[in-house]
Amino acid sequence: MTITALLPVPADLARQPETVFAPVAGQSSLERIVRSLAAVCDVVVAVAEEMSDDVAAVLSAPDVPAVRLTVAAAPGRRRECLAAGLAELHDGPVLVHDIGWPIFSQQTLEGVLGALHRGADAVLPICAVTDSIKAVDGRGVITATVDRAPLRTVQYPRGFSAAMLAQLLGTSDFDDDELETVLTGGDGTVLIDGDTAISRIELPCDAAYLDALLTSRDSDPAR
Template structure:
């Protein structure tokens, strides 16, 4: 089974306080998107498609390896993934969708996702246990329930799918509907989603504090416990 990686990299860097698209923000001297692409290739995908802001296409091309395909992303994550999927025409391919904002995801996570797909799973995501007490609250902030955390998981990327499953799920998604991730899109289409073990190093870089912690990891210095 051939495998294609998609990197959603068209987002802004506003919450990170950056003056450029978040995927181009440097970490350890390399932009976040370069880390994400390397993770996918080292984990076993055959090629990578990156959805980028149209105005910054040249900047992305300058920092990514030859052979990485760039497509114009959209105003939303859904639009960007649709654009990247259109550039993956091969039937039978596995598609792994990864966030540029998870730069330190170990290649072993990619390999676990690919192994599950090759074993026949139509969709699979890497997950971690929820270790904190988690509660539901009402509009006023009052706790209304405390779900059993043994049944809860934190979902990471890359998320893997049969190309056919992902394309059909996006085709069935009503216009204007935005779901939180690609697994939610296929679940809305009635497709079961399996899980594999994630990794704490696959944390998402959203705000400046996240980037500072990632820099400590790159430098080999343990972050605060």
């Protein structure tokens, strides 16, 4: 069973190109994600037209693994990028990634892939919320401590059957995040353990944190 990874690069990132192209520890987020995904599956990068030349230049470098590049229809939101990438695929499982997650654990990736191989229609890696969560009123005054026991964060990459992803994109309430749409679709979503040491990164402000995290991971062969 062939699994294809789909990486959308939507038009809103043109306002913050550092998220895609800023080098940290010698590689941009785009390069790092493509290298990690290409090691285990085929990769399609679906990009908004206004960013296509810059993305193509990165992907054409001789040391970057070969991937397929497709340009999304206007206005090039995440929705159009996902649809453009999906049009490049045959029926089969799809890994959906996000440029804001330049690193992810091998264990999480294997968990998502394993669930897809077992026939899951949707797979989400999750982590329990460990921070104290407070409710505040309109004045910003704390009014209560929220029970965090049922709360979870959701990470990337996420897995879908091609049919499920097409169904999500075809719904009128798709809001540029497949998560909310899939959660309203009923049962059938498989949840796996994510990695509590990894979170979404915003560059360039998180560059120092990402560099430290990469250094820590490189020094620990088990990660």
